[in-house]
Amino acid sequence: MDWLRLLEGFASALVIATVTTPVGVSGAVFLLPVQLDLLHVPNPAVTPTNLMYNVVAGPGALLRFRRAGQLASPLSRQLLVGTLPGVVLGEIIRVYIVPGPRVFRVVAAAVLLPIGVWLIHMALARVQRPDPPPMSSPRITAMALVVGIIGGIYGIGGGSILGPILVGSGMAVSVVAPAALAATFVTSMVGALTYAMLALTSTSGSIAPEWSVGLACGLGGLIGGYMGARLQPRMPETALRVLLGVLAVAVAVGYRAAGV
Numbered sequence: 712m713d714w715l716r717l718l719e720g721f722a723s724a725l726v727i728a729t730v731t732t733p734v735g736v737s738g739a740v741f742l743l744p745v746q747l748d749l750l751h752v753p754n755p756a757v758t759p760t761n762l763m764y765n766v767v768a769g770p771g772a773l774l775r776f777r778r779a780g781q782l783a784s785p786l787s788r789q790l791l792v793g794t795l796p797g798v799v800l801g802e803i804i805r806v807y808i809v810p811g812p813r814v815f816r817v818v819a820a821a822v823l824l825p826i827g828v829w830l831i832h833m834a835l836a837r838v839q840r841p842d843p844p845p846m847s848s849p850r851i852t853a854m855a856l857v858v859g860i861i862g863g864i865y866g867i868g869g870g871s872i873l874g875p876i877l878v879g880s881g882m883a884v885s886v887v888a889p890a891a892l893a894a895t896f897v898t899s900m901v902g903a904l905t906y907a908m909l910a911l912t913s914t915s916g917s918i919a920p921e922w923s924v925g926l927a928c929g930l931g932g933l934i935g936g937y938m939g940a941r942l943q944p945r946m947p948e949t950a951l952r953v954l955l956g957v958l959a960v961a962v963a964v965g966y967r968a969a970g971v
Contacts, residue, residue: 713923716750716924717923717924717927718927719749719750720745720746720749720750720924720927720928720931721927721928721930721931722931723742723745723749723928723931724738724742724745724764724768724927724928724929724930724931724932724935725931725932725934725935726931726935727741727742727745727932727935728768728771728772728931728932728933728934728935728936728938728939729935729936729938729939729942730939730954730958731870731871731939731958732772732888732892732935732936732938732939732940732942732943733884733888733939733940733942733943733946733951733954734874734878734884734887734888734951734954734955734958735870735873735874735884735887735888735889735890735891735892735955736870736871736874736891736955736958737764737765737768737769737772737870737892737895737896737932737936738768738932738935738936739761739762739764739765739895740870740871740962741961741962742761742764742928742932743757743761744965746760746761746924746928750924752921752924756919756920756921758802758864758906759902759903759906759907759919759920759925760920760921760924760925760928761925762899762902762903762906762920763899763903763920763922763925763926763929764925764928764929764932765895765896765899765929765932766896766899766900766903766929767925767926767928767929767930767932767933768928768929768930768931768932768933768935768936769892769895769896769899769932769933769936770896770933771932771933771934771935771936771937771940772892772936772937772939772940773889773892773893773896773936773940774937774940775936775937775940775941776888776889776892776893776940779940779944781885781886781888781889782889782890782893784886784889784890785848786851786877786882786886786887786890787889787890787893787894789848789851789852789855790851790852790855790873790890790891790893790894791855791893791894791897791898792852792855793851793852793853793854793855793856793857793858793859794855794856794858794859794862794869794894794897794898795859795897795898795901796856796859797855797856797857797858797859797860797861797862797863797898798859798860798862798863798898798899798901798902798905799863799901799902799905800859800860800863801859801860801861801862801863801864801902802863802864802902802905802906802909803863803905803909804860804863804864817967820962820963820964820967821963823871823872823875823959823960823962823963824959824960824963824964824967826875826876826879826956826959827875827955827956827957827958827959827960827961827962827963828956828960829879829956830875830878830879830952830953830955830956830959831952831953831956831957831960833952834949834950834952834953834956835949835953845880845881845882846877846880846881846882851877854873854876855869855873855894858872858873859898862895862898862899862902863902863905869891869894869895869898870891870892870894870895871958871959871962873887873891873894874887874888874891874955874959875955875956875958875959877891878952878955883948884943884948884951884952884955885943885944885948885951888943888951892936903920906919906920907919
């Protein structure tokens with residue numbers, strides 16, 4: 712029954728967002744296979760549906776982070792400058808060129824797996840090391856541009872890629888998480904509008920989102936995101952770094968398996 716399908720989407724998004732939000736990951740990257748395999752959202756409609764999830768779910772975590780005074784940071788602006796044009800370019804590529812995801816999955820796995828393992832090792836080993844030099848603003852923006860393009864093509868928020876890299880460069884999870892989620896939210900809004908406009912001219916199949924699925928998953932993510940953001944201050948930095956490392960490894964393994 713359709714209501715049962717929507718309930719499955721709501722529950723899946725609730726659990727995923729609660730776990731991933733504390734480290735700045737919206738959960739869209741983990742919800743993507745749920746939408747494809749469990750909820751049977753067709754491709755390429757799954758991409759705008761995932762972006763719709765980010766738009767509906769985002770305010771929950773962002774409201775909590777705003778109340779805690781964690782949103783007003785230069786990092787948020789640096790990420791947005793890169794991700795906003797990137798997502799528009801990525802969606803144009805997705806609709807008119809439609810590249811296969813195999814290469815991206817393999818490359819993403821090759822990047823995220825060592826970073827995830829390194830984050831876990833450094834957190835658990837409690838290794839005392841000097842802080843690395845801060846990543847420059849142009850470098851952060853360039854990285855955000857690339858991640859924005861990837862997000863536009865594959866319908867992921869980008870936090871699962873941005874978070875591990877930025878935290879691995881020495882930034883605190885408490886700084887990275889709100890900025891990554893803010894960039895994901897704004898980028899997804901722009902992305903959803905871009906898909907709506909592209910849908911008017913595209914002949915490559917339906918690229919409109921499945922509204923009911925996107926809304927059901929988004930509502931689950933809205934509640935889960937708020938709960939996850941409430942949990943973050945109660946979790947020590949070590950636990951957050953381990954969680955981020957585990958999520959990075961999980962994404963890498965999933966991408967590698969799908970990329971074979």
